Amino acid sequence: MKYLVLVMLSLCSCQQALVEVPGPLGLPPLKVERVATAEEIALGKKLFFDTKLSLDKTISCASCHNPETGFADARKVSVGVGGKTGKRNAPTVLNAAYWRVQFWDGRAGSLEEQAAGPMGNELEMNHKPELLIARLAADPEYGPMKLTLDKVFFAIASYERTLLSGNSAFDRYTYGGDKTALSSEAIEGFKVFGRHCVICHTIGPKDALFTDEQFHNVGIGVNAEGVLVDQGRGKGEFRTPSLRNVARTAPYMHDGSLKTLKQVVDFYVGGGNSNEHLDPLIRPMEMSGRERDALVAFLESLNGVEAK
Numbered sequence: 265m266k267y268l269v270l271v272m273l274s275l276c277s278c279q280q281a282l283v284e285v286p287g288p289l290g291l292p293p294l295k296v297e298r299v300a301t302a303e304e305i306a307l308g309k310k311l312f313f314d315t316k317l318s319l320d321k322t323i324s325c326a327s328c329h330n331p332e333t334g335f336a337d338a339r340k341v342s343v344g345v346g347g348k349t350g351k352r353n354a355p356t357v358l359n360a361a362y363w364r365v366q367f368w369d370g371r372a373g374s375l376e377e378q379a380a381g382p383m384g385n386e387l388e389m390n391h392k393p394e395l396l397i398a399r400l401a402a403d404p405e406y407g408p409m410k411l412t413l414d415k416v417f418f419a420i421a422s423y424e425r426t427l428l429s430g431n432s433a434f435d436r437y438t439y440g441g442d443k444t445a446l447s448s449e450a451i452e453g454f455k456v457f458g459r460h461c462v463i464c465h466t467i468g469p470k471d472a473l474f475t476d477e478q479f480h481n482v483g484i485g486v487n488a489e490g491v492l493v494d495q496g497r498g499k500g501e502f503r504t505p506s507l508r509n510v511a512r513t514a515p516y517m518h519d520g521s522l523k524t525l526k527q528v529v530d531f532y533v534g535g536g537n538s539n540e541h542l543d544p545l546i547r548p549m550e551m552s553g554r555e556r557d558a559l560v561a562f563l564e565s566l567n568g569v570e571a572k
């Protein structure tokens with residue numbers, strides 16, 4: 265019986281034909297179940313910036329995913345309705361459409377599934393989905409659209425799927441044939457990156473976000489007693505983040521505890537914070553001051569350009 269269900273599930277997923285939308289330079293085509301209409305994308309954008317999505321009408325998605333700071337949050341951890349703080353730093357939604365799994369701990373799959381999270385989360389928007397639909401139905405702007413939850417999630421996710429950011433200096437150098445796009449310092453930094461970082465922040469056509477999309481404990485969130493305060497995926501493991509646009513999205517790490525890219529580099533050179541589950545790939549390394557600066561210059565070359 266169990267076997268039969270599995271077979272049926274796998275048959276269903278085979279029938280899903282995906283459509284490919286071309287990505288910007290450096291990013292692969294995006295596979296979508298259905299291409300959204302211009303109206304659906306416009307609706308998603310409106311919803312993304314609308315504080316009516318939160319219970320007390322003070323918080324929108326953009327409150328924590330601010331376009332001014334690369335669609336991430338410049339605060340250490342996000343602040344939701346009633347000034348309540350969460351415990352994690354909001355990552356950028358730029359290129360989020362490419363993730364196989366969403367969130368620092370990978371607990372959501374699709375962007376549609378993800379969007380439900382913040383709305384219901386009492387620390388974020390604290391809005392029960394049924395109540396939101398009732399509010400939108402009574403709203404003069406949204407009422408005539410007869411929105412359902414599925415329509416709301418699809419619209420927001422479709423808008424997010426337009427937030428693709430490639431064509432960085434690194435992409436122009438590597439994939440665009442422009443050998444002047446990177447400074448000699450950034451090229452040196454690229455080599456340092458290849459020695460110490462690429463093992464987890466992988467590069468290649470399938471890893472366009474500079475991540476293996478695996479979960480590692482690099483020793484963030486360890487308190488003075490050496491105890492992990494956030495277990496993440498389990499054992500203090502978090503998803504390797506994308507490095508695209510990273511210079512625009514300070515502060516860093518799942519708890520926003522590192523303020524600058526220089527601090528991040530120094531953290532790695534020091535071998536992370538020891539704890540019982542520290543990834544064996546994280547250990548003290550030799551890196552001169554010049555190499556550290558070059559590595560930061562390389563990371564800065566990953567700032568992309570939004571398609572719109």
Ligand code: HEC
Pocket residue numbers: 312317323324325326327328329342343344345350352353354355356357360363365366367368369375378379382383387388389420
């Ligand atoms: C109060 C702040 C806050 C609000 C409001 C908020 N988010 Fe987030 N968002 C976060 C935080 C914090 C995380 C990371 C949480 C985690 O990984 O556990 C996150 C994660 C995400 C991710 C996953 C990105 C990744 O790299 O995995 C997406 C996509 C996203 N949010 C979209 C949205 C959308 C769409 C809305 C509005 C419906 C929204 N967020 C509202 C704070 C917020």
Ligand code: HEC
Pocket residue numbers: 457460461462463464465479480481482483484501502503504505506507510513515516517518519525528529532533543545546559
């Ligand atoms: C063992 C795998 C691994 C290695 C090696 C590694 N990283 Fe990371 N990196 C991660 C993980 C996992 C995180 C998220 C950790 C967390 O928040 O708990 C991270 C976070 C980061 C961040 C923060 C990004 C953000 O948006 O907050 C930067 C920047 C970064 N790494 C750069 C580097 C550089 C530069 C190197 C080489 C010196 C490196 N990493 C080596 C796995 C790795």
